[in-house]
Amino acid sequence: xxxxxxxxxxxxxxxxxxxxxxxxxxxxxxxxxxxxxxxxxxxxxxxxxxxxxxxxxxxxxxxxxxxxxxxxxxxxxxxxxxxxxxxxxxxxxxxxxxxxxxxxxxxxxxxxxxxxxxxxxxxxxxxxxxxxxxxxxxxxxxxxxxxxxxxxxxxxxxxxxxxxxxxxxxxxxxxxxxxxxxxxxxxxxxxxxxxxxxxxxxxxxxxx
Numbered sequence: 001x002x003x004x005x006x007x008x009x010x011x012x013x014x015x016x017x018x019x020x021x022x023x024x025x026x027x028x029x030x031x032x033x034x035x036x037x038x039x040x041x042x043x044x045x046x047x048x049x050x051x052x053x054x055x056x057x058x059x060x061x062x063x064x065x066x067x068x069x070x071x072x073x074x075x076x077x078x079x080x081x082x083x084x085x086x087x088x089x090x091x092x093x094x095x096x097x098x099x100x101x102x103x104x105x106x107x108x109x110x111x112x113x114x115x116x117x118x119x120x121x122x123x124x125x126x127x128x129x130x131x132x133x134x135x136x137x138x139x140x141x142x143x144x145x146x147x148x149x150x151x152x153x154x155x156x157x158x159x160x161x162x163x164x165x166x167x168x169x170x171x172x173x174x175x176x177x178x179x180x181x182x183x184x185x186x187x188x189x190x191x192x193x194x195x196x197x198x199x200x201x202x203x204x205x206x207x208x
Contacts, residue, residue, distance in 0.1 A: 053081075068189045070096045072177035077200030078207045080177070091207035096180065096194040097131060097139065104128075104195055113206045115146070115197065122146045122170070123154035129195075132164050141183065142166045145176030145196035166193075173199050 053074045067083050072094070074081035079089035082101055088094045093104035106128035107113050117123040122144075132138050142161060144153075150172045153161075161168045171179060173196050180194040198207035 053077075065185050067181065068099065068184050070099055070101050070189060071181045071184060072096075072194075072196070075174050075177050075196075075199050078198055080196060080198070091198060091200075093198060094194070094196045095131065096184075096189075096196070097135065098193070099189040102131070106195075106197075107206070113204050115201070116151065116203055117154055119154070120151065121154040121157075122151045123157060126156075126160050129160060129164065132166070132193075138164060138166055139191055139193040140167060141192050142168050143176050143180045143183070143192065143194045144168055144170045145173030145194065146170060147173055147197045147201045148199045150175075173197055 053076045069082065069084035071083040072080050073083050076089070078091045079087060080094045081087050082094075084101070086101060088101070088103055093106065095102040095104035106124040107115055109125040109127045115122060115124060132142075150170065153168070153170055158168075169176070169179065176194060176196055180192060180196075183192045184194075200207040
C-alpha cells in the first residue's frame with residue numbers, strides 16, 4: 001500500500017484552535033502554525049555560534065545506496081542541513097516524515113522554551129506529535145533526538161507515542177540523525193521517521 005500524507009486535514013486539541021493545517025514538502029509554501037512550519041533555504045556555511053557542525057556526509061554506511069532527500073547532512077547548533085539542500089535554522093527542530101521535512105517547535109505547544117521536566121525527562125505536550133494522527137499508515141519507528149545529550153522520556157510522552165503504534169528510539173541528536181540516515185536509507189522513509197532538537201538547545205533560552 002502506497003503511503004500518502006493527507007494534505008487538507010486539521011487536528012484540533014480539546015478547547016483549542018486547529019493545530020495542524022495542509023501538509024506539503026519544504027519546497028512549497030502553505031500557511032501552517034507557528035510551532036511547525038515550512039522553512040526556506042539558507043546557505044549552510046553561514047557562521048553560527050556554538051559547537052562545530054557535524055558532517056554526516058563523511059559517513060559512508062551503505063556504499064552507493066542513494067540517501068533520501070530528507071537525510072541529515074549536517075547537525076548545526078541552531079538547526080540542520082538536509083540532503084535536499086534545505087536548511088532548517090534559527091533554533092528550529094526538524095520533523096522528518098514520509099520523505100517530507102517540517103520545522104518542529106514542540107516548545108511552542110506549551111508556550112515556553114522548555115523541553116525537560118523537573119525530573120530531568122524529555123517532556124512535551126501531546127500535540128507536538130499531532131502530525132502522526134493524520135498520517136496512515138504510520139512509520140514503524142520514530143527516532144527522537146533530544147538535544148546535545150540523551151535524556152529519558154517522561155511517562156506521558158512514552159504513553160503518547162505508544163498509543164500511536166510506533167516504536168521509539170531516544171538518542172542525543174547527533175546519534176539520532178546518524179541512525180535516521182542509516183535506517184531511512186536501508187528501510188525507506190515510509191518506515192522510519194525522525195524528530196530532532198538542535199544540538200545547541202538550552203532550557204529557557206532555546207538554540208542559537
